[in-house]
Amino acid sequence: MFYNLPGYNFISNPRNVHRGGGVGLYVNNMLSYNVREDLTIMNEKVFESLFIDIQFNKKIITCGTIYRSPGQDKNSFDSFLKNLNNSMVKTKQLNADVYIIGDFNLNLLDSTNLQVNMFTDCMFENNFMPLINKPTRITDSSATVIDHIWTNVLHPVDTYILLDDISDHFPVMFCCPEKFDTRQVQPHRCYNRQNYTSFITQLILLDYDLITNKTDPNEAFDILLAHLQTSFEKAFPLSKSNGKTGKNEWYDKELNDLNKAKQTAYKKYLKKKTTARKLQYHQMRNQYYRMVNSKKKTYYQKLFGKHRNNAKQTWKTINSLIGRNKTTNYMLNLKVDGKLITNQIDIADHFNKYFSTVAEKLVSQLDKPKTSYQMYLGPTSKSSIFLFPTCPGEIKIIIEKNTK
Known part of the structure; x- marks a missing residue:
């Protein structure tokens, strides 16, 4: 499940067979974008990609992400390289600024590796240059550059490696030199x-x-x-975002301060990997995540308790937790026996008629039974059930008791 970021649209190219993997992009909801189907590929565990064109200040910027699984054999790597070269040739023909970011699992520091050399040759031949040249994954025994940013942009681009323990890879980022004026957001259409x-x-x-x-x-x-x-x-309706992203109400100053302390301990450990510093960092990390879980649990317990009699607000909270965006698709037309039905009441009637007669139609297709179902029933008992008479007042009292 992906993480819901308020103010951003999430698009993905997930796997269908194997677990894990897949690629995704978060796009600011103030930006208009189109998914590049010709560059979006899902060859599981070989070449997984997602590309979009962003309409940005009257120009098009192509952004893509690529994932290559580690430990590929020769045939898999050859297939990866073929997909990569085809994609790079297409981006070369776009005559646009292109940025590609992803986990390639190819260490750019290992200049003696044949696969790395073949990969970089492919990128260089298509006018792409790497923006990350320092380790993005550091363990007790290795330091590798396997998380890359590639671009065909010639002017300087600010790039960063964030020393964060969000995963075993350091997050990498770049700042596009284009300036976007959020005060003059134009209405746009979303072509997803x-x-x-x-x-x-x-x-x-x-x-x-x-x-x-x-x-x-x-x-x-x-x-x-x-x-x-x-x-x-x-x-494709025109939409205009106000740029507000919202925030997690359970994330308070106490958590923020503890997170800063955790990050400080992590950076100290990276500078000098001693057992004491490693232990200190692990203690701070565990304390932070315990507090996160505790505060989230307390916050949502109170929220669910507040809305326990309001099903609409309860489901709204659940949907926000699982990152489910509200989408409403209305069926405007329905074809029945070749005839187009547009009236909403007639459409509802046809649906009701269809589903209410499913059992009857299925029974009509069955062979007529040779024996009656009554042969399998036991003897009847006239005193097996008793119904007490009731009144509207009694029903009202029961309902009021269950809603408190």
Whole structure:
């Protein structure tokens, strides 16, 4: 499960067979972007990628992430290199600024490694240069540069390696030299897979008889164009973000101070790896995560208790915890026996009729039984159940007791 970042859209290219792996991107919801399907590849444990085009200050910036699993054999690496070269050739033809970031599991410091040399040759041949040249993964016995940032941008780009213990890899980042004025955010359209699917669905459900039955081609074209524009606006609506990202209300000053102390202990340990410093860092880390879990548990216990009689707010809290974004897809049209139904009440009636007659239709397809079901029943007992008479007042009292 991915981590929900308020103010960001999460897009991913996950694996379908093997556990782990996959790639994803968080995109600021003030930015308009398109997923590059031609560069987005899922060859599990070999080449996993996700690329997007970001519309940024009247120009296009292509950003991508690539993951290569460690320990590949020769055939897998050859396949990785082939996918990489094809992707790099396509990006070379874009005539745009391209940034590629990812865990390649190829140590750029190991100049004697044949696979590393073949990889870097491929990148250099396509006009890409590395921005990270210091270790991004440090253990007690090794220091490797396996987390890369590559770009075809020639002007200087600020890059950073963050000394953070969020994982066994140091986070790497770069600052794009382009300046984005958040005070003048223009409305934009989001061209993601979900919206594309919605657009295609609306086109499929379109009643084309209204067009083909017209004898005047100009009139038919105007009707088709109007339907296309309506479907486009519904599938790709203009949106404008206020840029507010929100915050975790359970994260207070006490946690912030403890996190800083943990980070300080971690940096001291990296500078001088002694047993005492390692022990101190582990103690600070464990204390911090225990406090995080405790504060989150207390906060959400109070929140669920506050909304225990409000199902809507309860589910809103649950969805925020699991990072489920609110998406509403309305079915505007329904085809039944070749006839297009647009009235919402008629659509609901057809759904009710379909699902309420499923059992009846299935039973009609079965062979008629030779014996009655009553043969398998035991003797009846007239005193097996007794129903007490009741009244609306008694029902009201029971309901009020259960809602307190």
